[in-house]
Amino acid sequence: MEVLIFILVIVIASIAIGKISDKRGNSSTTSYDKRNDAKQYDDLIINRTLNNNRQSVSNRPHAGSNNDTPTQSYSYPKKSGYVVPTIEQLSKKADERGEDYITEIFFEVKGLYYRGSRAIYEAEQLEKGEALNLIPEPDNPADKFAIKVHTENDVFIGYVPKECSEELTRNRNKYIDCFVRYVKQGYDAPYVKATARYYGEIFVYGDEYTEVLIHKLKDYMQPAMVLKKQEKWSEAADAFLVAAEKERRLEDKLKAYSEACICLRKLKDYDKEIEVINMQLSFYKELSAPKYMELKKRLETAQRFKDSKNRRKTHND
Secondary structure (H helix, E strand, C coil): CHHHHHHHHHHHHHHHHHHHHHHHHHHHHHHHHHHHHHHHHHHHHHHHHHHHHHCHHHHCCCCCCCCCCCCCCCCCCCCCCCCCCCHHHHHHHHHHHCCCEEEEEEEECECHHHHCHHHHHHHHHCCCCCECEEEECCCCCCCCCCEEEECCCCCEEEECCHHHHHHHHHCHHHEEEEEEEEEECCCCCCEEEEEEEEECCCCCCCCCCEEEEEEECCCCCHHHHHHHHCCCHHHHHHHHHHHHHHCCCHHHHHHHHHHHHHHHHHHCCHHHHHHHHHHHHCCHHHCCHHHHHHHHHHHHHHHHHHHHHHHHHHHHC
16 A cells, blocks of 8 residues: 555656646747747848838938928939039130129028928939029019029029029029039038029129129230330320229229329329329228328329429419
C-alpha cells in the first residue's frame, strides 16, 4: 500500500512539473514573438519616414498653402538656359536705340506666401540668373499699375513692389529683361530677390524692398575735351555745359562745369563764368567744405576780372 501511494505521488509530481515547463515555454515564445513584432513595426516606421523625406518637396504641404492639393507633385520642365547679358554687351543695342543710360532695379517679389504651394515650390527651385517674366495687370482693383512676376514655367509667383510698379509700367517700351538675383529660404515661403533692367533713366525712390542703379553708357565730356584740345573755346564751353546737364553723379557734373569755366575764362566771358560757378554753388548742401571754399575763391576771382574788364571798358569809352 505504501508503495502504491509513493508511485502515485511521483506521477502527480511529474504531471505538475510538465505543466509548469509548458507554461514557461509558451511564455518565452510569446515574448519572442512580441519582440519580433516590435522590430517589424519600427522598421516599417523608419522606411515610411525615409520615403516621406524623399518625397517631401512634392508631397508635403507647405505652411500657408491655401489653394492647392497638399499631396500634388509638380513637374519642372527643362529651363531655357537664359544667359544674362552684361551692361557692356547691352551698350551696343542701347547706342542703336539712342539711349545713354540703363537702369537696374533690385526688388523683392511680393505676395509669394499667398500664391499657394505650387508657386512656393516653383520659387524654391529658382536659381541665380534664371529668367523671370513681368506681366502688367491693368485690371487689378488695388493697383492699375500692378505687375505680376512669372517664372519661365509661366507660374505666377508674386508682384513687383507697388513702390516702383507705376514707373516700370509707364516705361514698358524700354524693358530689357528680368532675372533672379538670389533665393533665400524662409519659414513659410522663400524670399526671391530679382533684378529688372530698362533702357534710359528710371528714377524709382528706393525703400527696404527696392534699390536702383543707373549706368552711364557714354562719356559725355569726351566730345567737349576734343574741342578744348583744338582750342575751340566757345564750342567746347557749350559742349561741357550740355555734358553737365546729362551727368547724374555730382562729381561728374562739377567736373563738366569746371571745364566749361576754363573755356569761358579763355573767352573772357566773365558773366557766363560767374553764372556757371553759381550753378555749382547751388549744390552747397552736397559739397564738401574744401570744395565749397574753392568755388567761393573762383567766384571772387571771376568777379575781380569782370570788374577790371568793366573799368577798362569805361576808361576807353
